[in-house]
Structures are given as C-alpha cells and as structure tokens.
Amino acid sequence: CANNANVNLFGSVTAGATTGAWSSSGSGTFSPDSLTLNATYIPSASDTTIGNIVLTLISTNYGNCNPVSDSMVVTITSQPIVNAGNNLFVCNDNNVNLNGAITNGNGTGVWTTNGNGTFSPNDSSLTVTYIPGSNDTIIGTIVITLTSTNNGNCLPVSDSLIVNFTPRPLVNAGSDLTICSNDSALLAGTVSGSSTTGYWITLGNGYFYPDSSNLNAYYIPDSADIANGSVYLILTSANACPVSDSVLVIFQQVPVVNAGPNQVICLSQNQVILNGSISGSTNTGIWSTLGTGTFMPDSVTLNATYQISSDDSIAGTVNLILTSTNNGVCSPQSDAMQILITPVPSVNAGADTVAC
Missing domain, CATH: 2.60.40.10 (Immunoglobulins)
Structure with a gap:
C-alpha cells in the first residue's frame, strides 16, 4: 500500500552460487544494500505513483556458470482517502449530523470522539448522527475522528473535524420590504447573542453589495426577480450554530x-x-x-x-x-x-x- 510500501524481501541463491544482487525497474532503494538477500526495498514517490515495479535478483560469484536471475512484481495500491467533513458550529440543544467519505481501500471506517456522546445508528456508518453527551456542551468544543478500517496492507488513515457547541443566536432579517422595481433593497439584518455575524443568500438571482456578509447590505435584484414580483432573502448566523430568518422583498413596477x-x-x-x-x-x-x-x-x-x-x-x-x-x-x-x-x-x- 502507498502508505506502507516498504517491501521485505526473502531472496535466495543456491547451488552454483550463494550470493546475489537486487535491482529495481523503479527508483527506490534497498536497505541495508542491494547485496543483502533479505533486504528491504523502499519505494520512491515515483514508484508509488506508477503503482507497479519489478524487482530482480541476479546471482553473483557464479564461477564458470552464467548468471541466473528471477523477478517479482510489486503492486502498490493507493492508500485510503478519508474525509470527515468540515468543522461545524452546532446549537447546544442540537445533535450533530455527520457525512463522512472514504475512497480507495475498502471504503469502511469507524467514528470516534474525545467527547462522551454516542453515534447513531452506530459508529461504523459513514452517515451518522452524533448525540452529544452531558460534558460535550459544557466543554464547548470536541473533536470527532473518522478512521478507515479493513485496510488490508495499508495503514489506517484518519481525518478529524471540530464541533463547536454554542448557544442559539438571535437572527432577525428585518421587516418585509416593498421597493420600486428600478431600485435596490437596503437590508437591516441583525445577529446577536452567541454571534454578531451572518451572511445573506437569495432565493432569486440578484446579488448583495458590498457583499453577502454585510448585515446592512443592498440587494440588487435582476430582471428575473422583478418579473417574479418578489424574492425571499435569508439571513443565517455565522461563527455560531446556524440560525436563519427571512425577509420578503416585493417589487412595485416603476410607472x-x-x-x-x-x-x-x-x-x-x-x-x-x-x-x-x-x-x-x-x-x-x-x-x-x-x-x-x-x-x-x-x-x-x-x-x-x-x-x-x-x-x-x-x-x-x-x-x-x-x-x-x-x-x-x-x-x-x-x-x-x-x-x-x-x-x-x-x-x-x-x-x-x-x-x-
């Protein structure tokens, strides 16, 4: 396996000679040297990329005989790639939805945590719900780790995410607005409590100026928004557990x-x-x-x-x-x-x- 690629060799030379030398079709090295019959072959990065190399043992000190050789093929498989997901902010009273992914290898894994919660339905499903324990929300931050299993010749590979538990912030997208169809909407969002930041998204096709993270941004509608007559804008808290509120912008046709x-x-x-x-x-x-x-x-x-x-x-x-x-x-x-x-x-x- 690419993350456990050293190859322990067990060559033998008998009959007319008892010594030999190893060579490789790749660019790795032999330890302690190529003259040791039970050497260890250490593949290079190029070897693991290619995936297949041929190691050849040829007899030495063979007297009047011709040298004799034998070869073996070493196949280097890709190591597991594990993705536990992005770091999360979760409200103190919510569970944690996890959606891990493991490619290469056998595609199986196990979840662990440094907290005291549990995984449902079990810790070996890649898509699970983590139910926080009593200490998790008190501590405020835990680490959840996904580790590959059934690795064959590969070493286990892990990836972790950080879960931050926060109180539920207060999010207010403001009152519904009616604006002229040739105008922009000045928004008046507020986020308070465990966070004072947030971001806007639109269910239409317009954009926010100067950007979507400005709570008092302008929303610039596009022609499709205006043709629909209205659009919903959603404000969601950031840097805390996500809480959302929406505002309806109604477009009045310009005379x-x-x-x-x-x-x-x-x-x-x-x-x-x-x-x-x-x-x-x-x-x-x-x-x-x-x-x-x-x-x-x-x-x-x-x-x-x-x-x-x-x-x-x-x-x-x-x-x-x-x-x-x-x-x-x-x-x-x-x-x-x-x-x-x-x-x-x-x-x-x-x-x-x-x-x-």
Whole structure:
C-alpha cells in the first residue's frame, strides 16, 4: 500500500552460487544494500505513483556458470482517502449530523470522539448522527475522528473535524420590504447573542453589495426577480450554530409615462387635445406647462385639452410635461411633448384676368 510500501524481501541463491544482487525497474532503494538477500526495498514517490515495479535478483560469484536471475512484481495500491467533513458550529440543544467519505481501500471506517456522546445508528456508518453527551456542551468544543478500517496492507488513515457547541443566536432579517422595481433593497439584518455575524443568500438571482456578509447590505435584484414580483432573502448566523430568518422583498413596477407625440398647430388654433398615458404601478398623473396656458377640464385628466395662451402663441412653442402621481414607493416619472405654433399661411392667387 502507498502508505506502507516498504517491501521485505526473502531472496535466495543456491547451488552454483550463494550470493546475489537486487535491482529495481523503479527508483527506490534497498536497505541495508542491494547485496543483502533479505533486504528491504523502499519505494520512491515515483514508484508509488506508477503503482507497479519489478524487482530482480541476479546471482553473483557464479564461477564458470552464467548468471541466473528471477523477478517479482510489486503492486502498490493507493492508500485510503478519508474525509470527515468540515468543522461545524452546532446549537447546544442540537445533535450533530455527520457525512463522512472514504475512497480507495475498502471504503469502511469507524467514528470516534474525545467527547462522551454516542453515534447513531452506530459508529461504523459513514452517515451518522452524533448525540452529544452531558460534558460535550459544557466543554464547548470536541473533536470527532473518522478512521478507515479493513485496510488490508495499508495503514489506517484518519481525518478529524471540530464541533463547536454554542448557544442559539438571535437572527432577525428585518421587516418585509416593498421597493420600486428600478431600485435596490437596503437590508437591516441583525445577529446577536452567541454571534454578531451572518451572511445573506437569495432565493432569486440578484446579488448583495458590498457583499453577502454585510448585515446592512443592498440587494440588487435582476430582471428575473422583478418579473417574479418578489424574492425571499435569508439571513443565517455565522461563527455560531446556524440560525436563519427571512425577509420578503416585493417589487412595485416603476410607472411608465407617455405624454404623447409632439404636435404642430396653426397660430389660429387655440386648443390642443392631449393623449397622455400612464401604466405600471399607477395610472394617474398631472400635466404642467412651461408656458402660460391652461388645462381643461383640469390638469389631472390625461386626455385634457390644453388652452393656448397669447404668450404661448407669441413664443411659437410650448412644452407640456406629464408626471405620474400616486407612485407608492417609486419616484415620480415624467415625459414631455412639444407644441409647435406656426403662423397662418398667406395665400395670393394673383389678380383676376380675362381670357378669350
């Protein structure tokens, strides 16, 4: 096995000679030397990587005879790889869920602890529950070790994890939020008690700024979040046993305002019929003018009539602005249209004439 790879040799040379020399197809060494028939072969790192080497014993001091040799193949198997899992924070009143893994070798192992708890259903299942003993939570920290078994020629391999028992922290993700769909959500999470740190995750596709470990981060939604209309964000305590709380972020559609197309009218015309529209989270708005005219019947009618003033006519142009109202959490949105006032055309067909 790779972690127990030294090979004890038991060569023999008889009849015409009693001495011999060992050689290897690999790059290991013989101890105490290659002339000792019962030497120990110490594989090199390259030998264990290759996995197979040939050791050859050839007779020496053979007189008038030709040298005779014999070979053996040494197969070096991979050592077990054991993973007990990551270190854990566990609440004082919770059990510990373990999910170990052993590859190579026979794939079996046994759990042990320096605490006084027990393993369920047993200590030889890789996926087990550790039930803390009375002293474990008092001490606060224990080590749980997974060791490979049925190792064959390999030495046992172990891996350990540290379990930290802590009181249950208090986690508050904050109140549910309603924000405009073109805005970001300012979060107000708190973690107190056995920890003051935590991290955010989203059940949507947005991201946290400056990062997910900032309890007062901004959540930047993406288009899929907005299309869904809402998203849940989850705050979980860190550096203590994990406790979570969630907050719902609801997206209100930003108002879409259209004041209508620009219009060109004649100087003799003193009224313009408007055709504004507002959609999204509101359908109400108010007209304003950069001129001095008035709106009929009022400025909150989207298809109002604009009464041109004499100052508007003199100026030749006037800009009208439609702004959304009843916007909820969204900022007012505006759109403008222009009225161009042109002089009345002067037409002269010429003097009357008589033709034969």
